[in-house]
Amino acid sequence: MAPYESDGSTTGAGGAGGDDPRAGRRKKAARYVVPVAVTGVAVATIGLVPAIADSGSPDLPEISAQQLIQNIAESDTEQLSGTVKITTDLGLPDLGGLGGGLVSGAAGAGGDDSGSSADPGTKLTELATGTHTLRVAVDGPDRQKISLLQNAAEYNLIHNGDDVWGYDSQSNEVYHASAAGDADTGQDVPATPKDFAEQALKAVDDTTSVTVDGTAQVAGRDAYKLVVKPKQSGSTVGQITIAVDSKTYTPLKFTLTPASGGAAVVDAGFTQVDFARPAASTFDFSPPKGAKVTEESDVPEGAAQPPKSEEDLTKGAGEPTVLGEGWNAIAVLETGGEGVPSGAEVGGDFGGFLDSLGDQVSGKFGEGTVFKTRLINALITDDGTVYVGAVTQDALVKAADSAQ
Structure with missing residues (x-):
């Protein structure tokens, strides 16, 4: 399948999330993301990126890059579940555990009363380096669940209506926050590659080359490959490749490679995906017996916390x-x-x-x-x-x- 160049129009990119009436409702989900401090301006627009090898080149109808971007923006997928594998390689120096110590120290500064190992703002920083496996489930803007699988342990982040729960099985600690309130105090959960592909596509303008460059199979589904490249010299970004499901137009795979070559900087994607509605019980949570529960309101104002947004970083x-x-x-x-x-x-x-x-x-x-x-x-x-x-x-x- 030959590449199809975009016509330079940015209409589809601007529509990727910007005009979606559901966007305001999504802001009531958990706002915790991999801190911008670790991944910087560009990765903040990229988020989770799939590491799954392509399998086969299915024969699909031709489509222009502009139309594919528009289809992504108009995709009405609101239910799915699956497994995502994420690899991040920013080339950071080996600090011999110092980095992890600094993060956990920041979260726990001031003693047991100042933080929780189950706080998503601390726990999800682990996604900034190495390889991780996540189980994800989504049922509309009010129910999402992310499970970070670890050695003999598991971390769960659950948004169900007005509640956000974080549970660290290793420490048996629970963190509880409210997802209710206006959009500015909402907490966005990075539940699927679609969430991050929309952010990346917002960068598409006349400094960008966008093509459809063939097809692939990801998690057993036929997909188009959308390739986004800077036209300018001087950027460290080589290209972004997004594998887009040919039926639902949901991004299944999102890979960013650097201009310097080598392995992908961020590479994440579905190894298994199902677009059926998850069972309602998937999003139920009650603190286990004996667990230490920290309420968001219990964390002292001024307690050291890792930054959760660009606003926190620039304050x-x-x-x-x-x-x-x-x-x-x-x-x-x-x-x-x-x-x-x-x-x-x-x-x-x-x-x-x-x-x-x-x-x-x-x-x-x-x-x-x-x-x-x-x-x-x-x-x-x-x-x-x-x-x-x-x-x-x-x-x-x-x-x-x-x-x-």
Whole structure:
């Protein structure tokens, strides 16, 4: 099946979730997602991405990229269940468990009363690295369930009507929050690849190439392969491939590969999927006997918590500005602080550790440090200004110079 180029129209992309009357209702689900702090601006628009190998090339009717995007936006799939496998490889340095310790420490700072191991804002950070298996179930905007399978343990996140429950079987702890209220206090649950594909497709504009590049089978279902690529140079994004079910137009697989090549940065997808309505009992939950239950209202105000949204990340840093457009957009934050000290300034083993994390750079802006992953790069200048985006180190330095 030959590729079909889009005509450059962004109508379908803009419709991917933006005009959906169900979107407001979905905002009453749990808002916990993999923190933007870990995955950055680009991954925040990508979310979970399938790691399942394609099987076969089914013969399907030809369809244009524009029509396929429109069909995704208009898909009325509201019930499904299945198993999703997720692999994330941002190329972060091996901290020997330090990273996990920092996260759990942040969640539990202040003693037992300040947090819970069942808090989704803490637990779902595990999806930011490694390979994980999830069971998902969805029954409309008011019922979703995600089960993170672990060694001899399981973590469940359940949204059922006005209630959001998190349960960590390993610690026998329960976290309970309310999903009721207005849209701004709602809590979106990332239940399926569709949720994240819609976000990625919002980035489609005249800086983007969109094609339908053949077909595949994912989880035993025939699918079209939608390929999204930046037209601009300087982006760290190579391409995004979305496998779209040919009957329901539900995204089944979503893979992001970096411009530098190699394995996918985020690769997640269904190994099994069923579009029948899950049993109502799937979403029932009562705290097990003896479990420690933490109510959202019981967590002291100001208790250390991992950030759950971009607003949390930028709080106190002023309103970010954006340089450039499309895939080369760079967010600029004026923190009012100081830059990162060099290893030479710190000295000792920790100084060497700092140098291993970032590259020292200089330009018209002065001096700074660039911290890199396989997707997101960030430049912190000596005056505390932060430049971050899915762009190369050279692009960050040029942006900092142009701001002078």
